[in-house]
Amino acid sequence: MPYKVAFVSLGCAKNLVNTEQMMALVKAAGHTVTADAEGADVAVLNTCGFIDSAKSEAIQNILELAALKQAGKLGKLLVAGCLSQRYQNELMQEMPEVDGVLGTGSYTEIVSALEEVISGGTPRRFGDIDHTEEDGERLVSTPPYTAYLKIAEGCDNRCSYCIIPYLRGRYRSRTMESLLAEARQLADSGVQELIVIAQDITRYGTDLYGRRRLGDLLTELCKLPFHWVRLHYLYPDEVDDALIDVIAREHKILNYIDIPLQHINDGILKAMNRRSTKAEIIALLQKLRERLPGLVLRTSLICGLPGEGEAEFEELCDFLRESGIERAGIFQFSPEEGTPAATMPNQVDPDTAARRVELLVDLQSRVMDAFNESRLGGTLEVLCEGFDPEMGCYVGRSYADSPDVDGKVFFTAGGLVSAGSFVNVHITGTSDGDLTGEIEE
Template sequence: MPYRIAFVSLGCAKNLVNTEQMMALCRQAGHTITGEPEGADVAVLNTCGFIESAKSEAIDNILQLGRLKEEGKLKKLLVAGCLTQRYPDDIRKELPEVDGMLGTGSYTDVVAAVEELMAGEKAEHFAGIHTTYEDGERIVTTPPYTAYLKIAEGCSNGCAFCIIPKLRGRYRSRSMDALLTEARGLAQAGVKELIVIAQDITRYGMDRKDGSSLAGLLRELCELDFHWVRLHYLYPEVITDELIQTMAQNPKIVHYLDIPIQHCNDGILKAMRRHTTKADIQALFAKLRNAMPDVVLRTSLICGLPGEGEAEFEELCQFLREEKLQRAGVFQFSPEEGTLAAAMDDQVDPDVAQRRVELVVDLQSRVMDEYNEQRLGTVMEVLCEGFDSQAGCYVGRTYADSVEIDGHVYFTAAGLVPAGSFVNVRITGTMDGDLTGEIDE
């Protein structure tokens, strides 16, 4: 019997790809797919459980969907993803709203779980997290011109602050053939911006021992009909000269590199179990800027890791003033149970850590403002994302702005500019971290 199944996806883009795979499996089984839980037979909530804020968001969504069940507007709730993988016992005890669970190794069991729930049976699937099936059809939910290509699952880096290896398993690369088949399908469907993602894309192929590499994969992807190929995330210690040359020489690869460094102080980096030093990072950034003078660097930073005193924090701030990284995500250390960092001595007071986050955000906003000021009067290629009725003009992104995490360009045009088209925009102003301009005819 066909059911109406609603999907809600939380967390990162990698999680979204898993949601899209589950949607395709349910559609293949004859069920109707919707994004509206109200009126559905089953809602599938794919959760993140990485840090405290993500856990809170997942629980809030569970409670909201539970209220729909109480009101008779939803029959069953199936929760999947990192939260269930991490806290199955807590969910059983504390969240009676949840009717069934899928661990991160069991996305492909979604159809069986839905049918079990609707038959009044228990549905809990927790397969191994090291051998998941990552290929197969997806229902792409991003705008038709942008799509993600997930090239690997899991992580083997073992950073002291991170729980992901315990939730997602060891690093495993998908085959080049499977990736290129999927990419060809996306290109044929009209995707113009391909965003290559994994927890660490730089280690792509190293586990396969068949000659696969990120540089090789990128060269193949650039042969397909994409306009932009964007990269998330590159770990600094394995960015090779071959990879830099590949990124510099292929015009389709946008010169926007998301390289999570987390900190710059050597003692903190060692405590984090990172595999670089401050000198390594500085040398890498210099090499990248030499190869790609227009490169925009994005990073992730953690403030308040145990052992971070005023001297270590000031070193980070000075590093950021000197390096002028145009984009940064700044996070307060979250002592996640099961991680090495949670058990370390010299824990930093959360209020102190929060204040440090605010100081770095303020510092980085000045760096971003300086970058935006330097854009004034230049002409930049913009991917139009549609007409913003509230702003009364078109909105889009440059190569320097990734989906949902960076800024936008608001621009005027005399004629129609379809979403998904690329246009040249003359930058004429700045606005709260965004750029403004007009089409350059």
């Protein structure tokens, strides 16, 4: 018999794609898929387990769904994803509210796991994380004009602070044929903004084809009727001139690059097991800015890795001021069990690390404010995301704004503007990190 199955997805966009794959499998099996857990026969929570804050969010969501079960408003609870993979034995022992678990190697077993849990069983599925099926159908859950294309799974970079290779397995690219077939489906459905994602897109193809083939893939994607192609995430040591040439040549690829740097001090970079030096990073950013006019850079930075003293932190602050990186996510080092960095000597006091995060966030906000001020009086192409009743105007994003992580553009218009359309907006003001303006008729 058909069941009502609710899906809740936490964490990154890569995790969301896995949720969309599970949703498609469940729908194909004849069940009803919903985003509302209240009244569902089963809720599937796809978790992140990357750092402490992600684990806390996952546990909070489990407790909220458990409260629905307790009140008789939810039947069963399945927990999938990274938290399940990481705590295979502990999760159900410590949280008896959970009725079953699926690891990151078992997303495609969702239908049989549902049937087992409905029948009163307690499924525990932990398949091979190095060999997973990534080419299945998806029930795309993003707005109809935006979609993600996950081109690879896993990671081989083995940064000393990162647990992801232990949760997601080795790096494995999807074939060009499967990716282009999926991209055609997305384009045919009306997607205007394609966001190319993987833990490291720059490594794409090395395992399948013996060489980097991201440039080849992007060239083919740009032949499809997308308006924007956005890139997440490029590792600095893998960005070569050939790839930059493709980004510069293909006008659909946005001059917005998410390139995780994590730090700038050579000693800290080495301790992180990163392969770039400070000099190489600065040279790369300079080359990118020269080749890509109006480039907006996004990065992630970590404060408080073991061995980071005041001098190393000041060096990071100076770099952020001088480089003018427009978008930066600042994170406090989280000593994740099972990673080399968790047992390194010279651990930084958490309060000190937290203070450094606050200082760097404040510094970055000033960089961002200066960038927004530089936009005043200009015109930006904006992807409209609809009308915001709270603000009393339309809202959208420019090429400089990736969904959910960057700013917005709020604008007025004389007539109706449909979500998913592109409009030119004259920028007249700034507001709390966002831009304001009026449509150019």
